[in-house]
Amino acid sequence: MKFETVIGLEIHAQLATKSKMFCSCSNKFGSEPNTNICPICTGQPGVLPVTNKKAVELAIKTALALKCRIEPHSVFARKHYFYPDLPKDFQISQYELPLATGGYLEIEVDGQKRKIGITRVHLEEDAGKLVHVGAARIMGAEESLVDYNRTGTPLMEIVSEPDLRSPREAAVYTQTLANLLRYIMVCDAKMEEGSLRCDANLSIREVGNQEFGVKTEVKNMNSFKAIEKALLSEEKRHHEVIEEGGQIVQETRFFDDVTETTTGMRSKEFAHDYRYFPEPDLVPIEPPGEWIEEIKKTIGELPAQRRERFIKDYQLPPEMASLLIANKSMADYLEETVKLFPKATAAANWLTGDITAYMNENKKDFSQLNLTPAQLAEILRLIDDGTLSNKIAKTVLFTVLKTGKQVKDVIAESGLTQISNEDELKKIVQEVINNNPKQVEQFKAGKETVMMYLVGQVMKLSKGRANPALANKLLTELLK
Ligand SMILES: [Zn+2]
Secondary structure, eight states: OOEEEEEEEEEEEEOOOSBOSSSOOBOOTTOSTTOSOOTTTTTOTTOOOOOOHHHHHHHHHHHHHTTOEEOSSBOEEEEEOOOTTOTTSEEEEEOSSOSEEEEEEEEEETTEEEEEEEEEEEEEEOOOEEEEETSSSSTTOSEEEEEGGGTTOEEEEEEEOSOBOSHHHHHHHHHHHHHHHHHTTSOOOOGGGTSEEEEEEEEEEETTOOSOOOOEEEEEEOSHHHHHHHHHHHHHHHHHHHHTTOOOOOEEEEEETTTTEEEEEEEOOOGGGGOOEEOTTSOOBOOOHHHHHHHHHTOOOOHHHHHHHHHHHHOOOHHHHHHHHTSHHHHHHHHHHHHHSOOHHHHHHHIIIIIHHHHHHHTOOGGGOSOOHHHHHHHHHHHHTTSSOHHHHHHHHHHHHHHOOOHHHHHHHHTOOOBOOHHHHHHHHHHHHHHOHHHHHHHHTTOTTHHHHHHHHHHHHTTTOBOHHHHHHHHHHHHO
């Protein structure tokens, strides 16, 4: 029997608002525990929630970018369950009538484009944060602490159709969505910090079968890589259970990053377990058409459109364009550089190569970089006109990155310009010839590959400053 995998994802994105979903507490990340709280978000008696307009705006913006239909009438609902991080014993979410429905997100995996359906986008509030002492989860912890700062922060849930067919597609989908959210500035989408969270529903079925197999929900995937690993492991488990004649049990499973396997957490709850009912303290959301039109204007260029433009206008190879748009700051940086130095491929090579490597090594991002687009353009221009060799340019680049000094000062201080003056270089070439009689003899005897070695010696003696093409020319002349 041949099986196919069916995956649907629920992505929770923390919205980049100043205040919480239903109260005026700060939505700032990283404050002292239990300092951004009030009677509303801690569920004291007699309080009334008020919907954050900005949160609705950002969710509508996202839904429009995902080509969803904005529902004319959507309603908040109470979802009941008990957990120490939920002081009200219910979460305000949306259930039967969500904010938006029926869109799609286009993803590209190994050069193949696919549209993944979006079932719905809805708004809800987050729960508090439990800190388990001595363990990764509540089981096995010595004690657990509750921080209510996160309680009531605005969340947007984006539910996909079960259109994904492999763990890799699931990871690419999440990455593509995260990038989109960053582009339209609704969420910083950092999986490692929890501002973007992903739960996956996975099942397998025989190819050709229209019915879905029994699904399991996988939680605790804290990076794009973890999504792929977790789902690969869960996919394998489904195959093993079914091939051994067993049955998959519908349940929620916890992914362990260390063992790279999933374990059962709890039997999967069904919607009726939550006793959903409409939230009586909040008015329905009925966004006026003019407001939706206004929000539409704020979306701007989306990553996919920018990628097409980079390929068309800058003649960048598609893979390079994908790499650049995956990091909005890097793509912005490229555009600034190209305004001053039009050879985009050269700029893109440096950005995605040495500069990215430097930032990864030093844990920096573009906003903390000691190198402005103008400085990068200046270095690129100096390579282009032959003043700097590639090798020297790299030294200049790293010195600027480390010290924040001006490009021209770095070059002046270290005398790093390329030697393109024939008379000056001739002296060095002659010295190399004098020092390497054996290789010179070999060259004269017809072994032309020795030339590479001799040019290398010129580069070495000149501390990398010799113009290699000129060195080659002079050596050839002098050895005739
Ligand atoms: Zn509050």
